[in-house]
Amino acid sequence: MPGPVFLAGDRVTLRPPEEEDLEFLCRNHNDPAVRGSMPRVHPQRREDTRTEYLEGSDDSVGLLACRGHSPEADRLGFCALFRINEDSGRAEVGVWFAPDARGQGYATEAVKLLVAHAFDERRLHRLDAGAMVSNDRSRALLERVGFTEEGRRRDYYFVAGEYVDRVEYGLLATEWNGD
Amino acid sequence: MPGPVFLRGDDVALHTVSEDDYAFLQRNWNDPAVRPGFGGATVMHGEAVADHVEGLAESDEGEIFLVCADGDPVGEGFLFDLDSQRGRVELGYWVAPDAQGQGYATETAELLVEYAFTERRLNKVVARVLAFNDGSRRVLETVGFEHAGRFREDFYFDGEYHDADLYDLLAAKWDGPRRPGDTGDASAEGGAD
Numbered sequence: 001m002p003g004p005v006f007l008a009g010d011r012v013t014l015r016p017p018e019e020e021d022l023e024f025l026c027r028n029h030n031d032p033a034v035r036g037s038m039p040r041v042h043p044q045r046r047e048d049t050r051t052e053y054l055e056g057s058d059d060s061v062g063l064l065a066c067r068g069h070s071p072e073a074d075r076l077g078f079c080a081l082f083r084i085n086e087d088s089g090r091a092e093v094g095v096w097f098a099p100d101a102r103g104q105g106y107a108t109e110a111v112k113l114l115v116a117h118a119f120d121e122r123r124l125h126r127l128d129a130g131a132m133v134s135n136d137r138s139r140a141l142l143e144r145v146g147f148t149e150e151g152r153r154r155d156y157y158f159v160a161g162e163y164v165d166r167v168e169y170g171l172l173a174t175e176w177n178g179d
Numbered sequence: 180m181p182g183p184v185f186l187r188g189d190d191v192a193l194h195t196v197s198e199d200d201y202a203f204l205q206r207n208w209n210d211p212a213v214r215p216g217f218g219g220a221t222v223m224h225g226e227a228v229a230d231h232v233e234g235l236a237e238s239d240e241g242e243i244f245l246v247c248a249d250g251d252p253v254g255e256g257f258l259f260d261l262d263s264q265r266g267r268v269e270l271g272y273w274v275a276p277d278a279q280g281q282g283y284a285t286e287t288a289e290l291l292v293e294y295a296f297t298e299r300r301l302n303k304v305v306a307r308v309l310a311f312n313d314g315s316r317r318v319l320e321t322v323g324f325e326h327a328g329r330f331r332e333d334f335y336f337d338g339e340y341h342d343a344d345l346y347d348l349l350a351a352k353w354d355g356p357r358r359p360g361d362t363g364d365a366s367a368e369g370g371a372d
Contacts, residue, residue: 058239086263089300123266125300 002066012109014063017053021064024075025053033099037135039159059084065110076101079110089125111145119173126172133165147171181245186290191283193244200245201228203252212276216312218334246287253278256287266302268295284318289356296350303349309334310342324348
């Protein structure tokens with residue numbers, strides 16, 4: 001059973017990841033259909049998943065995305081603010097969703113909840129995000145949320161045997177309308 | 180000798196605190212002419228000095244500086260209870276008795292306020308003054324703090340409770356440090372009268 005609700009939307013809740021979520025997190029983190037778009041190319045053992053997802057750090061906020069508000073809610077994916085820099089007021093946004101949880105608007109709602117938290121509760125000023133140029137799903141999600149394409153890092157990733165550009169996105173608190 | 184300069188004003192500079200400065204800090208923190216100004220009533224032994232300095236210097240919730248004039252230590256300026264999420268921090272300072280009356284505390288407060296707003300992206304600086312401490316009150320008012328309220332019987336000193344006056348300054352009200360020719364009592368100092 002997932003942990004307590006920290007952020008709640010209409011259909012999605014974000015919750016601090018708990019020991020019981022470890023199996024879901026570890027399985028998806030290693031799933032080629034999930035890790036391929038981050039990209040992550042190293043196998044991750046359960047212990048390392050615990051370190052990365054459960055222990056947390058001062059400069060990141062990671063939350064498990066679940067369907068619905070009940071204690072038995074289904075796990076959908078994970079989203080995070082990381083490299084939080086309080087002095088300049090910025091952070092990066094990252095998100096992945098399990099393959100069977102995609103295409104229904106859940107990830108968009110989850111990222112909007114996270115963005116609202118960053119601006120309205122954490123007092124941040126700017127959010128960064130990046131996506132492989134070939135990752136149409138992530139790029140469309142960022143644009144739906146309101147991110148602006150700001151540039152491109154050439155040959156930034158090595159994926160499936162070739163170099164791929166990274167598209168840089170940014171969203172300012174002043175541009176965020178909160179819906 | 181003090182650590183390197185981190186913030187530089189006209190008459191004082193705020194240096195990082197080195198172990199060489201511990202004796203100066205310890206002498207003043209224990210000095211009956213200094214510690215009433217900030218309500219200090221505990222014996223500060225050597226270990227406690229190191230704990231205090233390191234506690235502020237190494238945490239995300241504060242900063243501590245040695246105030247120097249012409250390279251010599253004259254006091255301490257510090258920020259504590261820093262809360263990034265709320266964007267607020269509390270200000271503290273004192274000047275050694277033989278260096279008071281020269282505007283050092285005022286300039287120290289200005290340097291720390293400017294730093295809090297323009298480098299640390301904070302929104303509000305608060306300060307707490309023992310009600311009888313008119314010198315410290317003048318420092319805050321000169322810098323631009325506004326009186327925000329009073330905590331009753333907030334300190335215990337000299338056999339009785341003392342109220343504390345609360346002051347705050349918002350980033351939106353901050354127009355930078357005073358420039359030469361601005362009005363304001365630049366001779367005000369912290370510490371007990």
